[in-house]
Amino acid sequence: MEDHRRSGTGNLEAPNQVTKRIVITGIGAISALGENARASFDAVLRSQSATKPIQSFPTESLPIQIACEIGAWFDPVKRFGRRHADQMDRFAHFASASALDAWEDSRAKGHYPSERSAVVMASGLGGVLSLLQAADALREHGARRVSPFTVPKVLPSIGAGWVSILLGLRGPNLSPATACAAGAHAIIQGAQLIQNGEADVVLAGGAEAPICAVGVASFAAMRALSATSCKPFSIERDGFVLGEGAATIVLEEREAALARGATIYAELAGYGQSGDGHHLTAPIEDGEGCLRAMKQALQRAHLTPEEVGYINAHATGTKAGDLAEAKAIYSLFQEKTMVSSTKGATGHLLGAAGALEAVFTILALQRQIMPPNTVAAPLDPECKISVVPSVIPAFAGIQEDNSIAESSFAPSSSDKGEARQPGDPSRNSQTQMDPRFREGDGQGDGGKTVSLRYALSNSMGFGGTNASLLFAKADATDDSGVQNTQ
Amino acid sequence: MTQDEILSTLRSIFTKKLDLPEEELTLDTTLRDDLDLDSMTLLELVMEIEIKCSIQLDQREADQWKTIGDLVQAISKRQTK
Numbered sequence: 001m002e003d004h005r006r007s008g009t010g011n012l013e014a015p016n017q018v019t020k021r022i023v024i025t026g027i028g029a030i031s032a033l034g035e036n037a038r039a040s041f042d043a044v045l046r047s048q049s050a051t052k053p054i055q056s057f058p059t060e061s062l063p064i065q066i067a068c069e070i071g072a073w074f075d076p077v078k079r080f081g082r083r084h085a086d087q088m089d090r091f092a093h094f095a096s097a098s099a100l101d102a103w104e105d106s107r108a109k110g111h112y113p114s115e116r117s118a119v120v121m122a123s124g125l126g127g128v129l130s131l132l133q134a135a136d137a138l139r140e141h142g143a144r145r146v147s148p149f150t151v152p153k154v155l156p157s158i159g160a161g162w163v164s165i166l167l168g169l170r171g172p173n174l175s176p177a178t179a180c181a182a183g184a185h186a187i188i189q190g191a192q193l194i195q196n197g198e199a200d201v202v203l204a205g206g207a208e209a210p211i212c213a214v215g216v217a218s219f220a221a222m223r224a225l226s227a228t229s230c231k232p233f234s235i236e237r238d239g240f241v242l243g244e245g246a247a248t249i250v251l252e253e254r255e256a257a258l259a260r261g262a263t264i265y266a267e268l269a270g271y272g273q274s275g276d277g278h279h280l281t282a283p284i285e286d287g288e289g290c291l292r293a294m295k296q297a298l299q300r301a302h303l304t305p306e307e308v309g310y311i312n313a314h315a316t317g318t319k320a321g322d323l324a325e326a327k328a329i330y331s332l333f334q335e336k337t338m339v340s341s342t343k344g345a346t347g348h349l350l351g352a353a354g355a356l357e358a359v360f361t362i363l364a365l366q367r368q369i370m371p372p373n374t375v376a377a378p379l380d381p382e383c384k385i386s387v388v389p390s391v392i393p394a395f396a397g398i399q400e401d402n403s404i405a406e407s408s409f410a411p412s413s414s415d416k417g418e419a420r421q422p423g424d425p426s427r428n429s430q431t432q433m434d435p436r437f438r439e440g441d442g443q444g445d446g447g448k449t450v451s452l453r454y455a456l457s458n459s460m461g462f463g464g465t466n467a468s469l470l471f472a473k474a475d476a477t478d479d480s481g482v483q484n485t486q
Numbered sequence: 487m488t489q490d491e492i493l494s495t496l497r498s499i500f501t502k503k504l505d506l507p508e509e510e511l512t513l514d515t516t517l518r519d520d521l522d523l524d525s526m527t528l529l530e531l532v533m534e535i536e537i538k539c540s541i542q543l544d545q546r547e548a549d550q551w552k553t554i555g556d557l558v559q560a561i562s563k564r565q566t567k
Binding site for chain 2: 082087145148149152
């Protein structure tokens with residue numbers, strides 16, 4: 001086993017194989033909070049929540065009437081053209097939008113053979129909206145009114161398919177469907193493809209579009225949904241709120257990324273994955289499955305718990321789930337590591353949650369700021385963890401600023417496919433921090449002004465499936481892998 | 487429906503679903519080469535045609551529909567039956 005700090009090759013070891021350092025060189029996301037990764041993250045920092053009354057279908061007969069919906073501002077026809085847009089389910093629109101943004105952001109186009117460029121795009125439910133549409137057509141008008149595109153709209157793997165078609169990427173094309181951990185598993189699987197020598201570059205992420213009457217009724221039937229808001233780690237927590245959207249990151253081997261002049265957001269220093277073998281929907285009471293995933297992630301990176309500054313928790317705001325995860329976190333980190341869940345802001349993106357939260361964790365490391373635990377309710381004393389405050393004073397009251405959104409990942413056709421050099425001003429405009437978002441601001445009320453070097457992102461899914469991603473700040477270790485002290 | 491009315495209906499369906507200017511569609515427009523239609527997209531368009539024209543086309547004949555003109559003929563034939 002290699003040492004992440006000393007050997008320079010220590011992440012994601014694979015026995016008997018050369019280990020490679022995997023870095024993130026591009027990010028893309030679409031959520032109810034914003035049209036791209038930066039806008040979504042900035043909204044989280046402002047403690048905004050996208051939770052609103054459902055607009056897209058009547059809810060009078062439903063027990064739950066709120067969700068985090070992506071509004072009409074997202075126009076798939078404008079983005080993909082009428083013909084393609086009509087052939088895609090909503091989840092594939094999101095998958096494609098986030099993947100195209102991430103690919104553009106990475107400037108990796110043209111640097112690797114297309115057969116060595118992979119796509120791993122997860123989804124928990126796939127094209128449920130299209131399946132329901134087909135069921136309605138069949139019931140109301142007969143079989144001749146069922147669209148021939150029903151099957152290729154419904155397949156959970158079709159998000160990966162569309163991304164490969166739109167970008168001409170011909171490497172491995174995969175799609176984990178591990179419920180609410182699927183987005184995190186996609187990133188792990190993507191890293192493994194590079195580790196195993198099966199791909200040079202991987203677009204990895206997840207997409208979900210579950211907001212419909214059947215989706216709401218089904219989760220409500222499990223008593224999984226809150227009627228008011230998602231309140232992670234709060235004593236008043238009573239369930240999650242459905243969200244929708246997608247997130248994608250671009251993974252590359254570090255040396256190759258540096259050689260082409262890519263800007264590195266962060267490094268995937270380790271990961272862990274486990275199963276509960278316990279219950280369909282409830283985690284093991286003490287979070288043992290989640291604990292093993294986090295332990296593995298630390299072991300792979302040869303890090304101690306003390307070195308992890310922030311954990312983006314899976315915490316969906318359910319009684320059992322939050323407590324189990326809090327117990328797992330406490331047993332490994334006690335109260336030394338700051339924890340927050342961003343699901344109060346975005347809603348639960350199910351198979352895309354792990355990917356969106358990975359993007360937030362990466363941006364937290366890059367911008368040195370921990371996302372707040374967006375919930376305005378008292379914390380549960382039983383959850384013995386240090387929770388990031390719900391409001392970051394420096395951001396409180398700051399209204400949405402379009403200049404922030406526009407400066408993020410607007411594709412620039414002029415330099416499409418060209419490598420940008422470090423220090424290139426066009427790149428800086430994307431990664432530069434808004435002056436209000438100064439380093440250390442996020443730690444104010446938490447009382448911990450430590451520099452964030454390592455951060456975890458947890459995911460847990462129905463059936464008892466867990467994943468934990470361990471990210472390192474881009475310059476946490478030097479070329480030889482020696483841990484930088486600054 | 488007259489043949490002109492059928493052509494006009496097809497124009498409206500095709501231009502809406504495929505984002506094409508109406509003038510691009512004539513009786514000689516080929517479905518595969520000019521419009522780049524694959525079999526699934528054609529079948530989806532046929533669904534729309536059936537709704538708009540209140541007919542049922544024989545989808546087993548789809549391979550024989552090479553041009554917009556062929557489709558107009560097929561629709562016209564079903565109407566007279």
